[in-house]
Amino acid sequence: MRRGARIRNIIRWILLLLAVAFVAYDLPQTWHNYSKWRLALPSDSVAAGFWQTAFYSDVKEMAIVVGTGIVLWIVLHPRGEHVRASGVETPEGNGGGRHG
Secondary structure (H helix, E strand, O other), X not given: OOHXXXXXXXXXXXXXXXXXXXXXXXXXXXXXXXXXXXXXXXXXXXXHXXXXXXXXXXXXXXXXXHHHHHHHHHHOOOOOOOEOOOOOEOOOOOOOOOOO
């Protein structure tokens, strides 16, 4: 594996871990906002509107992070290197050149 491809692969994994960590960190707050929104619906429409806005804002934020992570994962994927899971390069990229 070339040095540039290895560095890109490390960056891909770091970005993936950062995206997962961000979403995992933000998830409890999002659930809290959702619960507060549902509890406020029957009694206080202004509070329900606030919690609904907070919930949707958190969901959009997480969707942007996940979407950006997916785009960067695809963009930083090494191209032109046919490597099996074992790390052995194959000329055709089909698992060792077996046909059938």
